[in-house]
Amino acid sequence: GGAWSADSKMITYHHRVSGSNWDIFVYSVDTGQSSNITRDEFFDADPSFSSDGKQIVFVSNRDGNDEIYSVNVDGSNLKRLTFDPRIDSHPAFSPDGTQILLTSNRENENADVYVINADGSNPQKVTNWDKTNETAVRGGWSPDGTKIAFTSTRNGNAEIYVMNANGTAQTRLTN
Numbered sequence: 551g552g553a554w555s556a557d558s559k560m561i562t563y564h565h566r567v568s569g570s571n572w573d574i575f576v577y578s579v580d581t582g583q584s585s586n587i588t589r590d591e592f593f594d595a596d597p598s599f600s601s602d603g604k605q606i607v608f609v610s611n612r613d614g615n616d617e618i619y620s621v622n623v624d625g626s627n628l629k630r631l632t633f634d635p636r637i638d639s640h641p642a643f644s645p646d647g648t649q650i651l652l653t654s655n656r657e658n659e660n661a662d663v664y665v666i667n668a669d670g671s672n673p674q675k676v677t678n679w680d681k682t683n684e685t686a687v688r689g690g691w692s693p694d695g696t697k698i699a700f701t702s703t704r705n706g707n708a709e710i711y712v713m714n715a716n717g718t719a720q721t722r723l724t725n
């Protein structure tokens with residue numbers, strides 16, 4: 551699936567170009583044209599727009615393992631944001647563009663939800679269930695940036711939870 555820009559003028563998505571090569575594309579609603587903005591031989595996926603529509607965050611294995619990157623919508627100014635030997639994935643900008651939500655197994659073998667600054671600094675683990683997986687996804691931020699929705703297997707099934715952006719007040723929504 552794709553992710554809309556806040557102004558509804560663009561959609562970003564990943565698409566297989568060949569074999570295991572997936573690239574990030576931006577589709578313009580006005581022109582009906584798609585542009586490949588990563589054009590590389592690596593796996594690039596899970597793109598998400600910044601609230602101003604100028605940047606996209608995504609996951610890529612271009613440096614040996616799955617890390618989070620940002621790029622301008624025209625494909626310029628590629629930046630690696632995370633530097634951890636474990637898997638980082640599912641990035642999403644906060645509504646104000648100052649933070650990025652992501653999923654990582656950097657502290658143990660199971661996935662947890664993290665929040666980092668938009669420049670990749672100050673990673674904060676906001677879920678902490680050691681024997682289960684917690685996963686953040688695009689659309690995980692509430693529109694005002696105060697809450698995060700995520701999935702968790704802590705009760706045996708993949709269920710939807712919501713919490714404050716700092717990880718407190720985790721509440722199960724589905725059963």
